[in-house]
Amino acid sequence: MNISNLNNHNAIHVEVKLKPGNTRIEAIESQLRSELDFIFENNKNFNLSGGEVPLNERSGPTIQTHVESIWIDENSSPRVDSALKYHIYRPHQRNVEVEMFQGDQEGDSEEVPASNHWLLPSHSFVGLWENLIYEENLKENLLKFAESSLVFSAHNVNQNVICCNRIVLLHGPPGTGKTSLCKAIAQKLSIRMLSTYKFTHLIEINSHSLFSKWFSESGKLVMKLFTKVREIIAQPKSLVCVLIDEVESIAYARESMSGQEPKDAMRVVNALLTQLDSIKESPNVLILATSNLASNIDLAFLDRADIKQHIGLPSVRAIYQIYISMLRELMRVGMIKTEYIPQYNDDNCNDDLLCLAKRSVGVSGRTLRKLPFLAHAIFMHNVNDSIDLERFIQAMKLALEKHLEDQRLLQDKAN
Ligand SMILES: Nc1ncnc2c1ncn2[C@@H]1O[C@H](COP(=O)(O)OP(=O)(O)O)[C@@H](O)[C@H]1O
Ligand SMILES: [Mg+2]
Structure with missing residues (x-):
């Protein structure tokens, strides 16, 4: 694994999005890089602090034929020693794959969507990052955290010495963009880390629809879902981002349980924690969780989250x-x-x-x-x-x- 590619913090990131097509990136990469160098060397006053790079007939033949847009990351905060880092990618056109689950109970033939699976970078998430607007650096800091946590795991840092679970929790009122931001972070990672991870998968677990239906079987369903996650983790050169949306519906605080449901509910929380602990052994997995009601989340889950970022209403x-x-x-x-x-x-x-x-x-x-x-x-x-x-x-x-x-x-x- 090329770990040096993971260390991105001081670079000025230039994202080069290719048009849809069949030409292999490797086939045009070196020509593209030299045309890009030419553009930036000849525009010393280029606005390196962010924005779209205008393309015209002088942009070079390979760029003109294959490139849809070039984007300099808004908050790259250029320094004297910053180097340009090109990320050349072509969004996958494949649509989301939905995995359905069917209950085991007799006479129940109804299915519910259990998880959604995207191969990233996906055309579905183009522009998502740019259109999410928060206070200064909130998005960028979260991205840096995600990158750092993957650097630690790629270096095999001993978990018993420095603890990093690679779990991010975004919490706050509904409609503040938490789910979208998780998807946007995963998309960004897939672009930034292309040279390390050839494939990035995003698996979104529909906790809410799943667990409101077959509560008694939910423990088993958590296991089933993670079996799929584990299959993908085992693929070489694959990064897996798991989005657990509205995590409070799975990891409901055991402390506040009473009455009838505790056994089932507890089984679900326990199953989730066991699965999380087991997949964290793999270096190529990142868990992104969201919650509208963080006070309802089980303490053991909260404890595992390395970052608990509050996402508030916009200023x-x-x-x-x-x-x-x-x-x-x-x-x-x-x-x-x-x-x-x-x-x-x-x-x-x-x-x-x-x-x-x-x-x-x-x-x-x-x-x-x-x-x-x-x-x-x-x-x-x-x-x-x-x-x-x-x-x-x-x-x-x-x-x-x-x-x-x-x-x-x-x-x-x-x-
Ligand atoms: N800060 C923001 N900037 C731009 N768009 C936002 C922001 N917050 C929410 N939105 C928009 O609101 C919609 C709902 O966001 P979503 O991710 O579902 O929110 P949540 O998961 O917090 O309920 C999305 O279309 C998103 O683009
Ligand atoms: Mg949401």
Whole structure:
């Protein structure tokens, strides 16, 4: 294993995404690298702090034929000794494979989706990382953690001396992008580590749908699921990211169990912990877990997580960025007239978008991402022409007020 490739921290990462096609990367790699060197050597003032590299007819023939986009990582924080590191990849076009489980109980022929399996980098997750917006460096720090934990395991660091379980837990309110961020981290790792791990698999365990149905058999199902994980781990040059979404539904706190269910529930938690302890012996596995209710998670699981990162509701600055990304998309497709949108500036009191962002504090990223659609559906559905930016922001404001009012009514009902 080429461990030196894992040590990525000081590099400026340049991600080179190839167009779909059958040409083997190895066949064009050396030509591509020299054309890339040429681009960067001849653009000394290139913005190495991040963004997309514009391609044109001077970009070199191999780049023109095969490359779809070149992206410099936003937070590469270049230093004098930083070297450019090219990551040349072609997203897999294969769709997700869903594994179904059928209950053993008599007369129960219904199946539920137990796990989803992607080969990474996948076309399904292109752009996911860039579109998740958090406070400074949160994403990058999580990625560095994931990389470091794989470096430790690749070096065979003695677990009894330095403990690293390669388990990351993201917790926080629903709709804050935890599941998406886990997928985005796995996708990034698959691109960054291509020279070490030729294949990266993402296996998402649907804890919730699985364990609400056959609770009594769930212990057995955990075993079955991990049998599959273990088969893939055994493949050479494969990295396996296991996403346990809403982990509180499997690793429900044993401490707070009472009444009827404890035996089954305890079997599930025990099965999960046993499996986690056994797969951690393999260096090529990373567990990514999410939870909306961290206080309900079993302490033994919490204890195993090396990082427990809280993911909160977006700040005004993050909301503003999310709004910009959505408005730019509507401009790209021509639904809104292309206009200049100012960058975030907290003092700009004439900025309608800033007012909207400030009013949106407390709303989840998931709801924010629906707002343009609601604005259009409720207030603009019969407009055929391209809409003025100002008018559209007004419609979004009305849609937000409607959402806040609906929330209030729901809460009143609940009380
Ligand atoms: N901080 C954020 N920046 C951008 N998009 C976000 C953010 N938080 C949530 N979203 C969007 O909300 C949607 C739901 O995210 P998801 O990963 O399912 O959240 P969670 O797992 O926390 O419930 C996704 O489409 C995601 O892109
Ligand atoms: Mg989720």
